Amino acid sequence: MREIMISLIITVFGFFMAVVKGAAQEPDHCGLFPVNVNGKSGFINSSGDIVIKPTYDIVDHFYDGVARINSQQKCFFIDEDNRKLITVSYGEVGVFSEGLAVIRVNRLSGYINKSGTVQIPLQYDLAKPFNEGMAAVLIDNRWGYIDKSGKIVIAPQFYSADSFHEGLAAFQCWNGKYGYISKEGEVVLGPTFDLAIEFNEGLAAVKVGSKFGYIDQGGAMIVPPNFDTAWAFHEGLAAVELKGDYGYIDREGYLVISALYKKAGNFCEGLAAVEIDGKWGFIDRAGNVVIEPIYDQVWDYREGLARVQIKHRIGYINKAGNYIWKPVY
Numbered sequence: 471m472r473e474i475m476i477s478l479i480i481t482v483f484g485f486f487m488a489v490v491k492g493a494a495q496e497p498d499h500c501g502l503f504p505v506n507v508n509g510k511s512g513f514i515n516s517s518g519d520i521v522i523k524p525t526y527d528i529v530d531h532f533y534d535g536v537a538r539i540n541s542q543q544k545c546f547f548i549d550e551d552n553r554k555l556i557t558v559s560y561g562e563v564g565v566f567s568e569g570l571a572v573i574r575v576n577r578l579s580g581y582i583n584k585s586g587t588v589q590i591p592l593q594y595d596l597a598k599p600f601n602e603g604m605a606a607v608l609i610d611n612r613w614g615y616i617d618k619s620g621k622i623v624i625a626p627q628f629y630s631a632d633s634f635h636e637g638l639a640a641f642q643c644w645n646g647k648y649g650y651i652s653k654e655g656e657v658v659l660g661p662t663f664d665l666a667i668e669f670n671e672g673l674a675a676v677k678v679g680s681k682f683g684y685i686d687q688g689g690a691m692i693v694p695p696n697f698d699t700a701w702a703f704h705e706g707l708a709a710v711e712l713k714g715d716y717g718y719i720d721r722e723g724y725l726v727i728s729a730l731y732k733k734a735g736n737f738c739e740g741l742a743a744v745e746i747d748g749k750w751g752f753i754d755r756a757g758n759v760v761i762e763p764i765y766d767q768v769w770d771y772r773e774g775l776a777r778v779q780i781k782h783r784i785g786y787i788n789k790a791g792n793y794i795w796k797p798v799y
Contacts, residue, residue: 497531518794534566693723
């Protein structure tokens with residue numbers, strides 16, 4: 471595919487770390503994992519074999535079939551066969567989601583498609599990635615929602631707005647209260663909550679006063695607000711904080727893994743990251759430590775591998791805890 475040039479300004483990793491990274495977007499499950507060799511980045515497969523040679527300065531994960539690359543002060547996107555698709559010579563650009571990526575020029579945001587064409591003009595103060603066919607945009611200091619044609623489908627009116635998940639999106643009113651809105655623009659829950667998290671697996675964590683509980687999409691409080699902090703459900707379990715320590719509850723609100731950890735991540739592929747005595751390891755659904763806590767930082771398992779960090783060195787381990795890519799700078 472021919473390389474397509476876009477006349478927009480680029481500083482890729484500043485603005486988007488704050489605006490785009492916060493969006494709930496998971497990397498593709500394509501069997502490719504970023505690595506760094508002698509200061510250059512490329513990709514390995516799940517066996518630890520290099521499949522895209524490390525020739526780039528900075529690489530991102532693959533999202534929506536393409537990976538964002540920063541090299542020699544240029545930003546471009548490659549496909550899984552390492553073919554260069556789009557070069558962005560000007561602007562700040564995010565990762566692709568549902569065929570579109572946010573791009574920002576001179577403090578205005580819009581969206582480009584995978585041909586490099588500006589599909590939705592740069593007219594928003596800020597913009598978030600598309601999810602479930604809609605995206606939150608900021609216009610005159612108020613958040614609303616657009617569809618992929620750029621049509622405003624929910625008028626800008628909110629102090630803040632999150633992406634749609636399972637048909638609903640959390641929003642914050644100007645009085646500080648949170649609620650949930652449907653894709654038709656109907657406020658279906660609240661706004662009565664002190665904080666609201668996206669729906670996942672049919673439940674959402676909400677803050678009532680100083681404590682968190684979980685509601686369903688009908689607004690019923692399924693798990694009473696008894697927790698200091700609460701995260702989304704993943705694989706039927708959710709991490710919750712009780713008096714400074716984290717454990718895990720099931721969908722009925724029972725503490726099925728005791729609150730023993732200073733920090734805790736989501737369950738992914740049957741394992742969850744937990745911090746023990748300042749180091750990270752992994753537990754299984756029974757609460758057994760299956761990967762000893764020896765790492766300074768870890769990421770969720772994805773396609774059988776977890777990215778791990780020791781000091782400034784990054785590597786990958788499998789579910790047995792064996793390195794398939796030893797930590798290197």
